Amino acid sequence: MIPEKPGSRKHRPRSKIIWEDQTPASGLFFRVKKWLHREKSRFQRIELVENETYGRVLLLDGLVQTTEADEFFYHEMLVQPALHCHPEAERVLVIGGGDGGALREVLKHPVKKVTLVEIDERVIEVAKKFFSWLEPALRDSRAELVIGDGNDYIAKTTEKFDVILVDSSDPVGPSAVLHEKEFFLRLKSKLRSRGVIAGQSGSAFFHQQAIREKRAFLQTMFRYCQFYFGPVPTYPGGVWSYFFLSNRINPLRGPAKPVIPGLKYYSREVHLAAFVVPPYLY
């Protein structure tokens, strides 16, 4: 963390509105009720504001990552399909996802151990302070936190996993390596035979090209390579895509066990509908 100096740019008056330029020609605005946090960590600019409708909104490098009100869309869709399709997931790895939403969702299942690998310690600290779900999730005896590069971790670890969740940010900057073929090859080598990999794959509309490219190499590596979709209103385009990779488990068959209660978005029907691909995509 770079310490804040008086008179540095971080001390400029805080604006009443915070926005993300989602595309070169449109943006998303939140009216700031209260500024909660602003800092520049080693990796990125971290901003946290409070908005009347969306609650606490976390932005990394000016991009909306998590809002209290609609994070469930993203985290449930990232985690639940994989964990419901795997009949008995015991060892789970989450790469990225410092806001802890993915960890919280995994812990709803009877897993034995979850490891969260996040590169930026500051994100964890900030999320712990402002998002109510992270602190209890980390206190859970099944959860393990590793601060480090996901790519290095996966290269060095000797363990194998039932479910690997890639909660990366986008293919530029610190997360670029998490979208490359080599990374997926490494993930595959750390997967148990019935294992599943799931992760986010960008906006279903604005990242179409990346989805097609990723699909091209993933299809050659896994027997089942399916993309699925779900809304996230505060992300660009409003529809997000995710990938589901496995050699043994076909996600189109639907959840292998009853859906856990208390979810806000995910259900058996939603699972099946999410895997319907819009024809403009491929």
Add this chain to the structure above:
Amino acid sequence: MHVKSGEFNRGRKLGRGDACLSVRTSLLAKNKRSGGHGLILSGMNARINHRYVSNHRWEKGDRGSNHEARKEPLALAGEKFSQGKGEGHEDEDEDEDEDVEEEKMEKEKEKEKEEEEEEGKEESHRKIGNIEHVPVFRYNGGMVRDGAFFIEPFTADFFRNFHIEKIIYEGKTKQQLVHIFANRVFGKVLFLDRRIQSAEIDEFIFHECLVHPGLLVHPAPRKVLILGGGEGATLRETLRHPSVSRATMIDIDRQLVALCRRYLPEWSRGAFSNRRSRLLFQDARQFVEKTEERFDVIISDLTEPLEGGPSVYLFTLEFFRRVAQVLSEDGVFVLQAGSTDPHYHRFFSSLSRTLREVFPVVRPYWAFMFSFGLPWGFVLASKRHDPVTMETAEIGRRFQERKLRRLRYLHPAMFSSLFVLPVYLLADLEKADVLTDEKPFIWQA
């Protein structure tokens, strides 16, 4: 994976101008049927590449320079775009060296600019309507003009803006405020009373999802009534069904329809002059209350009920009762029903609830439009036919029979998946209020 020059990134920084690339590929591929339409967008995108490659940083300090580039108006004439198509591609490579230099320059000036911008912001708060408008850039001052940003006031604490590449039309009809812009990413965009109605890039999703479920669920729809739908795209999609012998469209706003015919021909694609279509300009409520005709399918493509807007009393129990009388014995009624976002779905839920008072089968469904940003809801209300219990084979057969295989968004599997609602909506559909003439829904912006 090689970071492809440009996805628009949700990621750290905007990569080298891609949204553009992906938009182009998708639209070119899909738009062969629409003649020059694909070409226009490809030209547009070529230009985006050219510009955003050189200014791709999304730091605050860069915005000024980005915006300078944006200020150049982009002509809308087809010629210019088609010229741009070739040029844009070449430029992409040539510009690469310049980019590096430009970036350095920018870094040096970054701090200065930022300070300037901050000052600007403080000065220029102003109010437009009841929305406090804080302009993004000092020099646009929140005005609606080429190169400025148009703010869509969804609610007071959450809203979106759209860059105005070029104003195509701005004005007021008797009923509503009309803005038609060209936007680089979304193509032409229509706003009524400052709310987005449809965008060139994804209107097909909205209109296919609005029209086809209702018509497909009916075994042989012959007479169709469309309420609203001034752009003509609803009519266009309706006429795809060969069994439709007469499609009547009622819009209160004659001027708007004229504007859409003139400025948004890609929406109607000749539907208005089809001999099966009939246009009436009057209040939908009056028409429905007086008409002696009976319709197989009624499609309501109305604006949201804003205060003083034309559609407040078209979403009430009394009106729906009359709609049911105007429908034939196995008629189907479909509505555009507003957002299904967890915060803004009250209208959607109330509509479903109100319709349940009148129709035995009510199936709310939803779809995702990129230009709306929020998931969008529809409601299908029917006297007999139920889309959810329809067999998959039957759906496929109807798609084939009616030659709908080449739709750009809907296909049989998608048709069924539309009706799957998330858990949070299912729970709230039960709790909503019934809308009546005395207590209609009015959107509080």
